[in-house]
Every structure is written in C-alpha cells, then in structure tokens.
Amino acid sequence: MTTLTRDPVRTAPAGSTRNKWIPRLGGPVWLIWRQHRAAFWTLIAVTLLGVVAMVYLRGQMMDYLSAQEPTSRRSGGLPPEFETHVDRLRSIAGYFSFIPVLAGVLLGAPLIAGDLETGTAKLVTSQSVSRLRWLTMKLAVPATMLALSTGILASVFTWWWQPAKGLSEGLIWTSVFSVTGVTPVAYALLMFTVGVAAGMLLRRTLVSMVVTLGIVVAIEFVWSELWRSLGHIMSINTDKGVGSGAVPPELPLEAEQQGQGTYFLTGSGDRLGWTTCLDQVENDRAHTTCLQSKDIVGWSIDYLPVDQMQTMQWLGAGIMLTLTAAIVAFVLLWGRKRLL
Template identity: 30%
Template sequence: MMWLTWRQFRMQGAVALGALAAFGVFLLVTGRNMRAGFAEIRAACGSGCGDSLNSYVQEQQTLAGLVGAVLIAAPALLGMVWGAPLVAREVESGTHRLIWNQSISRTRWLLVRLLIVGAAAVLVTGVLSLMVTWWARPIDAIAQDRFTPLVFEARGVVPLGYAAFAFAVGACTGLLVRRTMPAVVVTMAVVLGVQLLVPLAVRPHLMTPTTATVPVTGPEDWSKSGITGVGLRHRGSGSDTRLEVTVSMAGDWVVSGPGTAVNASGKVARGAEICAHQGFPPRADCIEAMKIRVDVAYQPKDRYWTFQLLEAGIYVLLAGLLTWGGTAWLRRRPA
C-alpha cells in the first residue's frame, strides 16, 4: 500500500521539491542581501539607527508581503492539488473498485494515503515556514508586529496546522463529492473561509487579554507613557469635546479599538479637561497635567508562542476530526 501511494504521488512530490528548492534559493539570496543592507545602515549610523532602520523595513514590505503570501497560499494549494484528488480521482477513473476488492480494507487504504501524502504536505509547509521565518527575522525584530494577521499566519508552527487542516478538507471533500474539480473548488472555498474567520472570530478569544490604564501625554512626550504610538482625534465640540485615543505597543497585540480618554476619576474627559481651548493637537504639558488616561486591552508579546501553539492545535484537531469522519463514512458507503 505504501509503495502504491508513493508510485502515484512521486511526480507531485518531485514538483514540490523542485519548487521548494527554487524558493529556498530565492530566499537565501534576498535574505542575505537584506541582512547586508541592515548591517550597512547600522555601521553608518551607530546607535541612532531607528529612523533609518524603519525606513529600510518599509522598503522591504512589498517583498515581505509577497513572501508571506506564498507561505499562506501553500497549504491551501496542497489541499487542492494533493488532498482533493486523493480519493476523487480513484472514484472518477473507477480504480477504487479494484483496490477495495483486495485484501486491504478501505479504512487502511484511506489512512495510509492520508498519512503519507498528508505528512508530505505538512513537511513541505514546515520547511517553507522555517525558511520564511529565517528570511523575515531582521524585519520582525524591528517591526515588532508578529501578531498582525498576515504575519502571524506566515511564521512559526501555525502553517503546519493549517497544512494538515487544508489537506484533510481536500481529501474528505473529494471522498464526499467524488469528483476532482468540484472537490478542488469546495476545498478552496472552505479553506479560504476558515482562513478569514479564524483571525477575526477565533484568535482574539483564545486567551483573556490583559488590561491596563495608560496615561495620555502630549504628542511631544508619548514615549514617557511606555507606549510606542498614540493617535489622537477630537470628537464633539465645545464643552462636549472628547478625545479619542488609539494606542499601539511594540510587540504586543492591542485588541481594543480606539478608546475615549478619561479623567483621574475614570469619567469621560470633556472640554477643558482635554485642553480643547488650546486647539488640536493639545500641548503636552497641559494634557499631562490633567492626568488624562485611556483603558487598553492587549495580548502581551510573551504570549506569541502560546497563541501559535493554540491555533496550530485547533487546526490539527479539526484535521483529526475530518479524518475520523472520512474513514467512518467510507466504511459505510457502497462501492
């Protein structure tokens, strides 16, 4: 059974290895050039390199986005190309009748194919993830945005769980619809839907966020608050003027949206309390003297790998449930 599976998928495996090698060469060349660029900047400016490094990171964002997109798309493509035809092609060609009339059981036939080809899909994705994580390490160290959805899904162990899930979706879809092209289309729709749903509806609820009340200083003195960025916006007018605050924190994932500034007693600060009489933006000394602050909910950066493992575990669990359901259904369906 293992030999037959290898014979049937050796061409797809060879193509995948070739594509993986070509992409690895591309990442090696561009990654070394990028590291040389960072080293040149640091050598030229010494310890005060923040602005120059950030500018260089911005220049690399287009390439970084394309590299991340390849890794995000790879598991879905493997689920469509390897998973969907796994059973559907056998049913379409009628060879399943010959195979199922041999001494090997249907369940064993399916499990062997799922394990061998599925493990290959996870392995390919894992190697891609290692290469992309190495390639993007200098950018991630400066940008401090690993929780950003498109970045989070293209690093660490999440792509491995995603590959297992996408492959299981493809295989089980092919088992149910028994036609390759419809199975490919359904697989693409399901995987894309889950990929959009998880960052929006699942990931924010995996762990209870940490809450903090941070002072809102003036634009000239934001660094004193311990946050890396503050966006201020006026709402209302006159004595009802309120200050809407957006906070960003390096490496942390701020899950709360823009918050309304409050005064020392915890009530919404209005009018003179936010120095509205001074115009916008307010002066740092005035707004700091008023002790204006805002409530922030965030996931600390030290939870990054916990989130990675939790999300990868969810995908693996879903893949296991799909595999169990597929084998149970196969045992009961007629030839």
C-alpha cells in the same frame, strides 16, 4: 578458439547493485506515490525553490544590516532603503496564504474523489488491501509530504524574519503570525483533510475542488477574524489627566494596538470613547469642563504583546490539529463502511 565467460557482477541488472542500499516503495505506498508523483515532485520542487530564494534574500538583508550602525538598528532609524527588504518579506508571506488553498483544492479534494470516479478505489480494495489500510496510506503519504514541505518553508521564513523583527512597523509580529512557527503546518493539514472529506462525500473531482475552495475561503476568513482572540489583551493606562502637556501612553515595543483606538479613563476605572466631549473641542474651557464633569483622569489603550506570539500559535495549531484529527477519524470510519 577463445571461450567467453560472463562476470555475474558485470552482467547483473544495473539497479540490483547500484540501488542495493536504497529503500524501495511497495504496496499501497508505491501506488499512491505513482498516482500522485506529479503533485509530490511539484511540492518538492516548490519547497527547494522557496528555500533557495529565502536563503538568498536573507543573505542580502543581513549584508545590508551589517553595513548599518548598531545604534540605528536599535533605535529603529534604518534608512528608507530597508523597506525594500521589508517588502520582500511581506511578499513571500503573502505567497504562504496560497499553501492551504492548494493543499485543500489541488491535493486533498482529488485524492479520493479521483479514485472513486475512475474506479481505482474499487480495484485496489478488491485485492488483498483492506479499505482501512488503503485509506490510511492514502492520507498518510500526502499528509507527511505536505507537513514536511510546509514545515521547512515556515522554518526558513522564520529564520529570515527573526533578524528583521522589530526593525520596521511593516514587520510587526501580527503580520507574520500565520506564516511562522507551527501554525502553517497545522493550517495546511486542516485544509488538506477538509478537501479529502469533501472528495469522499461528493465523489466527483471537479465538484469536490469547487466546494473545497469555498470551504477553505470561509475558514480563512473565520481564522483571520478570530485568531487574535487566542491571546490575552493587555491594557496600559495613565492617570495624569488628558489636558495640555499630557500625552497618551506609549505601547511596548512590537505590540499591536487593539480595539477602536485610545479610550478615556475615568476615576472609577470605566472607559469612554475618544469622541467624548469632541463636540466642544474648539472651546478649550468648555472642553476641559466637559472632561472634568465625566471624571476623566487619563487614557487607556488595549494591545497584544509580542511575547504572546508563540503561545497563541501553539494554541491555534492545537485547535486546528484537533479538527484535523476529527476529520481524519470521520474519513476512516465513513470510508471503511460506505466508500464503495
């Protein structure tokens, strides 16, 4: 009779050796991943798809630019076909505006509100896990995933945009200010924490999502109106008159004009609107006399230069991260005492 013996290595559970060196999640981190794994895997999938798409589109753009004469690239004389690549860049930039909305409404708002609504929060904190530890992990895991995802997407988009920078008026730096550099990461984290705070206070998932959506839209409107004030507005002036043969000053490359347009500059340094003496423009002599009577010596234009872009982005990100930290502190302090 043949005696069968068992090899302990072969009969061991498959995961015991195969995953020997793979770290395993445990405790609150495992629970949080388990609860929100659908959202996390969706975030990972979207990030991978976005990276692949942008790498592919950048490759097409670089092939197109390589086929052009270097002089045409420097002088901005690229054929109209280049606008196809510009439109692609702008379209992807437009999709970035949805990231803060999704971070606040779909990830932040249900995070704690869902646990309060279903009773999961009470069950978890009745075990050996303290409220503070549970809240900290509840915030840290999704925030880390969100920051990594947004940071990767923003970095790849910036890498795509850099070679096309300054080659088209449609790609002026102000059009991609909020989707390049560190700004998207700080923006997404701020909206995420806003959603978390709303969910903790309202304690109902659907209500929290609706309220968060309203807050996010309001913040986006305020940001779109105020972010240019983070920079220092420069002025370029002329003093050679505004009559026949005189031309307004030309802005530096990639600069964005600010204000209401071109102003008239007086000898004393004051500025007058471009409509000054407009009612007499049909009569050259009367128009010239009017301009002279107001001591107008040239033009003046306000603008934001491209070299302020990174400074403005870091300043804006610093403000948003400060607000994020304040909201996180509120969530932890409030939740520690009044969560249940």
